[in-house]
Amino acid sequence: MPPQPFPIDDVLPALTAALTQTNRAVLAAPPGAGKTTRVPLALLGASWAQGRIVMLEPRRLAARAAAERMAETLDEKVGQSVGYRIRGESRVGKATRIEVVTEGILTRFLQADPDLPGIAAVIFDEIHERSIHSDLGLALTLECQAVLRPDLRVLAMSATLETQRLAALFGGAPVIESAGRMFPVETRWRNRPWQSGSAKRRLEDAAADLIAEAMDAVAEGDALVFLPGAGEIERVAARLDLPGVAVRRLHGALPFAEQRAALTPDPKRRRVVLSTAIAETSLTVEGVRIVIDAGRARRPRRDVASGMSRLVTVPVSRAEAEQRRGRAGRLGPGICYRLWTKGEEGALPAYPPPEILEADLAPLALDLAAWGAEDPAAMAFLDPPPAAGLAEARALLADLGALDADGRITPHGRTLARLAAHPRLAHMLLAAEAAGQGHRAAQIAACLGERDPLRAKGRPPADLSLRLRALDNPQSLAAETPYSTDGPALARIRAEAKRLRAAISGHGKTDPQSLSPGALLARAYPDRIGLRRPGDTPRFLLSGGRGARLDPADPLAGTRLLVAAEVEDTRPEATIRLAAPLAETELRALFQDRIRWRSAATWSRRNRQVEARQQERFGAITLADRIWRDAPPEALGAALAEGVCDLGLAALPWPDSALALRARIVWLRRQGDWAERLPDLSDPALTESLDRWLTPHLAGLTRLDQIRGTDLLAALDALVDWDTRQAADRAAPAVFATPLGGRVPIDYARAEPVLSIRVQELFGVTEHPTVGTPPLPLVVELLSPAGRPVQTTRDLPGFWASSYADVRKDMRARYPKHPWPENPTEAEPTRRAKPRR
Numbered sequence: 001m002p003p004q005p006f007p008i009d010d011v012l013p014a015l016t017a018a019l020t021q022t023n024r025a026v027l028a029a030p031p032g033a034g035k036t037t038r039v040p041l042a043l044l045g046a047s048w049a050q051g052r053i054v055m056l057e058p059r060r061l062a063a064r065a066a067a068e069r070m071a072e073t074l075d076e077k078v079g080q081s082v083g084y085r086i087r088g089e090s091r092v093g094k095a096t097r098i099e100v101v102t103e104g105i106l107t108r109f110l111q112a113d114p115d116l117p118g119i120a121a122v123i124f125d126e127i128h129e130r131s132i133h134s135d136l137g138l139a140l141t142l143e144c145q146a147v148l149r150p151d152l153r154v155l156a157m158s159a160t161l162e163t164q165r166l167a168a169l170f171g172g173a174p175v176i177e178s179a180g181r182m183f184p185v186e187t188r189w190r191n192r193p194w195q196s197g198s199a200k201r202r203l204e205d206a207a208a209d210l211i212a213e214a215m216d217a218v219a220e221g222d223a224l225v226f227l228p229g230a231g232e233i234e235r236v237a238a239r240l241d242l243p244g245v246a247v248r249r250l251h252g253a254l255p256f257a258e259q260r261a262a263l264t265p266d267p268k269r270r271r272v273v274l275s276t277a278i279a280e281t282s283l284t285v286e287g288v289r290i291v292i293d294a295g296r297a298r299r300p301r302r303d304v305a306s307g308m309s310r311l312v313t314v315p316v317s318r319a320e321a322e323q324r325r326g327r328a329g330r331l332g333p334g335i336c337y338r339l340w341t342k343g344e345e346g347a348l349p350a351y352p353p354p355e356i357l358e359a360d361l362a363p364l365a366l367d368l369a370a371w372g373a374e375d376p377a378a379m380a381f382l383d384p385p386p387a388a389g390l391a392e393a394r395a396l397l398a399d400l401g402a403l404d405a406d407g408r409i410t411p412h413g414r415t416l417a418r419l420a421a422h423p424r425l426a427h428m429l430l431a432a433e434a435a436g437q438g439h440r441a442a443q444i445a446a447c448l449g450e451r452d453p454l455r456a457k458g459r460p461p462a463d464l465s466l467r468l469r470a471l472d473n474p475q476s477l478a479a480e481t482p483y484s485t486d487g488p489a490l491a492r493i494r495a496e497a498k499r500l501r502a503a504i505s506g507h508g509k510t511d512p513q514s515l516s517p518g519a520l521l522a523r524a525y526p527d528r529i530g531l532r533r534p535g536d537t538p539r540f541l542l543s544g545g546r547g548a549r550l551d552p553a554d555p556l557a558g559t560r561l562l563v564a565a566e567v568e569d570t571r572p573e574a575t576i577r578l579a580a581p582l583a584e585t586e587l588r589a590l591f592q593d594r595i596r597w598r599s600a601a602t603w604s605r606r607n608r609q610v611e612a613r614q615q616e617r618f619g620a621i622t623l624a625d626r627i628w629r630d631a632p633p634e635a636l637g638a639a640l641a642e643g644v645c646d647l648g649l650a651a652l653p654w655p656d657s658a659l660a661l662r663a664r665i666v667w668l669r670r671q672g673d674w675a676e677r678l679p680d681l682s683d684p685a686l687t688e689s690l691d692r693w694l695t696p697h698l699a700g701l702t703r704l705d706q707i708r709g710t711d712l713l714a715a716l717d718a719l720v721d722w723d724t725r726q727a728a729d730r731a732a733p734a735v736f737a738t739p740l741g742g743r744v745p746i747d748y749a750r751a752e753p754v755l756s757i758r759v760q761e762l763f764g765v766t767e768h769p770t771v772g773t774p775p776l777p778l779v780v781e782l783l784s785p786a787g788r789p790v791q792t793t794r795d796l797p798g799f800w801a802s803s804y805a806d807v808r809k810d811m812r813a814r815y816p817k818h819p820w821p822e823n824p825t826e827a828e829p830t831r832r833a834k835p836r837r
Contacts, residue, residue, distance in 0.1 A: 006034025011178045012042040015155075019121070020046060023145060024154050024173035028163040030180030031281060031326045035157050036062075036125055037069045040082075040098045043121060048153065051120035053098045056106055056137060058129050059252060059278055060086040061259050066125075067091070067100040087420055088499040103133030104420060110140045111370050111417060114148060121153035126281045127166070128158040128319070130354040135381055136364055140371060142170075142380040159281060159323065169380055182329040185291075189342040204232055206339060207294045208239035211272060214290050214337050215242055221289025221334070222271040224279060226324050228296040228313045230451060233274040242272065250275035250285075253451045255488055280323045284330060291328040291336040293321060297352065300359040301569075302389060317352045318345070354383045361385055362423050365393035366402060369409040370417040399526060400427045419503050421445060428524035433504045437515045439497075442504070443471055444520055446496035448565055448578070453489035456482065461554050464517050464565065464580040471497075518582035521563040522590055528564040529582060531621040539573065540564070543619030547573040561587060584623065591618060599628050601635040603643040610639040610702040637698035641690045644704070649683050655709030660734060661716055663749035668732045671772050678728060679719045693719055731773050739764060739829040746771065746778065756781040759790065759807070760819060763827040768796040784811060785818045785833070800824050 008029055018025045029035040040053050057063040067084035074081055083092035084100040092099055101109075109116060116122070122141050127134055138156070145152045156166055167175050194206035211225055227233050230251045237247050246269050250262035262273050265287035273285055277297055297320060301312045316324075321338070328334025338345075356364070364385060368376055377384045397403045402413030402423060409417070412430070419426040425445040432441030447453075447467045454460040454467055460483065469477045471493060474485045522529055530540030530548055538550040538557035548564055550557050559581045566578035588595060601612040612631035616624035644652065662681045669675045679685075686693070697711045720728065732753070735743040738761050747754040753771055755778045762782070769778045782791045782799075790807055793799040808820045819834055821827040 006038055007032070007179045007181045008034040008038045011176050012038065015039065015176045016042060016046055018174045018176060019043065019153050019155065020048060022173065023150060023152060024142075024170040025156075026163050026167045026170060026173055026175045027155060027157045027178065028159075028175060029157065029178035030159055030182065031323060032181045032330050033178045034181075035178065036066050037073065039155070039157065040100075040123060041070055041073065043123075043153075043155075044097055048151065049120045051118045052096065053121045053123065054106065054109070054119055055098065055100050055123040055125055056103050056134060057100055058103060058126050058131050058134060058281075060102055061252065061256075061278055062126075062281070062283055063100045063102050064256065065263065065283055067098075070098060070100075088495065103131060103137050106137040107133065107140065107367055108418075108420070110137075110144060111367070114144055114371075116141075116144060116149060116152060119152065121155065124154075124156045126159065127156045128351075129281065130352065130356070130382070132355040132359050132361075132364055135354065135356050135383070136367060139376075139379045139381050140367075143371075165382065169382055180326075182326055183331070183333045185325055185329040185334045185336050187325060187336045187338065189338050189345070190340060193341055193344060194339055202235075203228075203294060203296065203339075204235040204239060207232075207236050207292070210337055210339055211236070211240060211292055212242065214292055214335070215245060215270070215272065218290050218335055220270075221332075222265065222273065222285070222287040223290040223292055224285050224288045224327050225272060225274045225292040225294070226279070227274055227276065227294050228298045229276060229311075232294075232296075233276070236274055240272065244269050246271045248273045250279055252276070252278055253489070253492060255491070258488075277320070279327065280320060285327065286331070288327055288330065289332060289334045291324055291334065292339070293324045293336065294339045295321070299352070300355060302358060302360050315340075315348055317349045319351045321345075321348065356381070356383055356385050360422075361389045361393040362396050365390055366397055366409075366413060366417050366423050369394075369397070369403060369407070370414060396527070397423060400424070402427070415507075419500075421449075421500065421503075424524040425449070428520055429500060429504045430507055431523045432515065432520050433507045435515055437520060438504050438507075439501055440468070440515075440517070441520050442497040442500040443468060443493070444517060445500055445524075446493040447471075450493045450496060451486070451489045452578075453486045453493060455484040455486055459551070459577075461556070462550060462576050462579045463554075463556050464521070464578055468517060516580070516583070516586060518561075518563050518580035519586040519590060521565050521580050522582055522587065525563055525565060526591065526594075527619065528567065529587065529618065529621065530562050530564055530576070530579075531623075532558075532560050540576070541621050542574075543621050545620040548576050549573045550576050550579075556581060560584075587618065587623075594618060595623065599631070599635075601628065601631050601639040603639050603646060605646060608643070608647075608704070610636050610643065612636065612639075612702075633700035636700055636702055637695050638691075640698045640701050640704070641695045644690060644694065645687060647704070649686060651704055652712060653704070653707055653709050655713055658709065658713040658716055660745065660748070661713065663747070664732050664734060665720075665728065667748040667753060668728055668772075671731070671776075674728070674731070677724055681716065681719075732771050736769055736778070738762075740831060742831070750779075752776075752779050754779045754781055756783060756789075758783045758785060758787070758831070759811075759824075760785070760830050762796065763819075763821065763824045763829040765829070766797055766800075766825050768794065782807075785815045797825075 015025065015027060027035060040055050043049055043053055057066060063084045063086050067078050067082050070082040071078045079091040079093050080095055082098045083096040085092060085105050086102045124134060124138055141154055145154055163175050167173050194201055207227065211223065214223060227236060230253055233249050233251060237249065240247055246266050248262040248271055250259060250273055263283065263285055279285055295316050296313050297316045298311050298313055325336040328336050373379060394403060394407060400423060402410060402416050404410050415430060416423050416426040421429065425448065429441050429445055432438050452460060453470050466483060470485045470490060474490060478484055527544030529543040533539045533541055538552055540548045542548055542564060548567055556562055556579055561582045561584055562579045563582050564576045564579045568575045568577055595616060595618045597614060598617050599614045601610055604611045612628035614626050614628045615622045665678050665681050669678050693715050697715050701707060735745050736755050738744060740761060744755060744757050755769060759782045769780060770776055771778055777794045780793050780796060781789050784790050791799065791803060804824060812820045817833040819830060
């Protein structure tokens with residue numbers, strides 16, 4: 001029976017011709033065009049295709065399904081002309097010409113043989129999904145092609161990516177465009193947001209209601225429901241009550257048999273297939289005429305401050321929503337129900353963010369180091385990895401011993417890179433195998449990579465040992481604790497543990513040591529060893545510096561030391577979801593070379609004084625603490641200077657003389673060339689230069705009230721040399737010498753220098769007082785005998801000649817005992833009242 005025609009068939013000759021003429025091409029084809037199963041078969045007959053054709057698929061299920069569909073087209077079994085390789089499973093043979101692999105497999109190929117011997121072409125399917133593995137695989141393959149294999153063909157196939165941008169990355173490669181095959185799909189939005197209303201609804205409730213509505217409104221066809229994760233799938237399934245309808249689940253953690261059942265129509269009844277994003281592309285779920293989109297997706301996010309990665313649930317992009325919608329029109333006219341309003345759609349992002357910009361970059365950094373890439377920015381990445389995230393990842397790898405001080409990969413790092421596991425877990429596996437604990441470490445690594453097998457009312461407790469008990473004896477766990485287990489999850493963990501155990505065999509010794517789960521975990525997460533803080537609430541300080549907490553009811557709440565393997569980045573502190581207790585003796589045995597005594601004098605904001613302590617530290621956590629009784633005076637002074645910075649210069653006991661000196665120099669620096677000759681005594685400048693002028697005077701002090709004002713004046717005086725100080729005193733004198741021989745301070749702290757003086761003390765003065773070079777008139781504030789301002793002037797002779805008469809008239813009545821001569825310019829200055837008669 002001839003194969004069913006697909007729209008992609010019309011452009012296959014042009015694609016084959018393009019790849020015959022050049023070694024790179026881009027194929028743009030919408031969902032349903034048939035590119036995944038038609039293109040590799042069409043390229044087999046090309047003259048240049050003398051080796052294998054490797055096609056990358058982003059998901060294991062899609063890789064299996066694509067290989068099976070192509071083998072069926074050839075009337076063969078998988079493993080003959082067409083095979084696949086995925087993590088933990090391989091179906092290829094000597095005659096295999098087309099090999100469908102998941103993305104990490106290609107990276108292993110390249111690291112083992114950078115010239116990809118025996119491979120004629122590499123096809124990147126669904127590259128628009130922009131996983132970190134596909135971005136890396138593409139960059140490495142293009143570099144391999146440019147340097148070692150110009151005959152290698154590279155084809156990128158995309159449904160939604162901006163193909164011109166990809167073509168530019170390919171150096172102007174030809175773009176072949178195919179039409180799709182999609183029947184009309186009606187889109188129905190909600191009338192109002194499902195979150196609206198006084199009663200808060202869960203996503204699962206809203207989705208279950210919409211499924212029931214859609215199945216009742218549309219009489220024919222199966223429904224494909226998009227939900228963010230396996231947890232939501234289970235909760236929606238529990239809420240559905242649809243007589244005569246089969247509910248199927250579809251996500252990556254399911255056994256392959258259950259995945260296959262979800263893809264296969266049921267001839268006797270309609271189906272509702274509850275799926276994650278796994279069904280967005282590549283896979284065809286037969287019989288679907290209805291799509292119900294909950295509008296959420298799960299994405300990895302890395303928190304820059306904590307260095308922790310977590311999966312977050314976010315709104316889908318418009319491109320993803322359109323992909324999902326198209327699934328309703330693959331076989332005939334369909335309907336797409338969206339769990340959001342038409343108005344909300346405009347706020348959705350156009351495309352999902354590339355994973356390389358948001359995910360944990362440690363695996364990428366290790367692969368780049370193994371490749372020998374010194375500057376990833378120079379490689380063919382659509383989006384180069386962020387510098388900050390890459391630096392953080394490299395710091396972790398150095399901590400694990402995978403990189404040396406120069407950032408080059410070590411022999412240990414190369415061994416880590418060969419294991420299909422996160423560098424943290426690979427490091428733990430190798431260390432455990434060397435200690436004869438490889439089996440237990442493989443179980444732990446598998447638990448961390450798969451869905452939690454523990455079931456409980458509410459959230460399961462954090463203790464990792466409960467999961468290990470479930471693996472060893474689930475019946476005993478169920479009998480002795482209130483927890484049950486997920487059988488399929490346990491089966492997946494056991495299978496993955498078996499694979500990991502086989503991968504590390506041969507790295508061990510014959511003298512097994514007894515290591516607890518916490519000690520094994522500590523090898524993977526040295527930055528997440530937590531010490532319980534004092535108090536009733538189970539709050540922990542992690543060795544990496546971040547705070548984290550446990551549920552007060554958790555069995556580990558009273559543990560002094562633990563290792564946090566899974567941490568949810570909640571605010572203000574992270575929440576520990578999976579951990580294991582760690583004995584202090586184990587910590588010391590594992591990290592003896594990294595535990596240090598540190599003596600430090602620091603400023604305590606709470607107590608407003610310097611505290612000198614000696615602490616035994618592992619990272620940010622303190623294992624032992626004692627008073628530093630013989631702390632050097634200089635260390636105490638430096639810490640007190642930190643307190644001055646914290647509280648501000650106003651907290652210092654400034655004497656009036658020091659404040660006056662500061663004000664005078666600040667004013668004088670604004671005149672002429674004095675800014676170049678005098679130090680800056682403004683608050684910002686003095687704060688920045690504390691170490692130079694103040695800290696030496698604080699040696700041995702621990703509190704601000706121990707600072708003497710005379711010391712502050714001396715500290716400021718020391719900033720100006722003798723000759724400059726003398727010149728400054730002449731240009732801006734601190735006081736005004738009165739005719740009677742008195743010395744009245746000049747106030748330089750105001751906008752202009754001010755002299756406040758009684759009127760009688762200036763009798764006989766016919767020239768206005770000045771300061772500065774060139775001379776500037778002082779603002780003279782004339783005071784009454786009681787010291788109250790009566791007049792302000794910048795022209796004393798003018799005052800005598802004009803305003804003085806009015807002042808005299810008023811003041812004679814108020815102060816009759818004091819002299820108020822008619823001609824003050826000829827009168828004698830005085831500080832006294834008129835003598836009694």
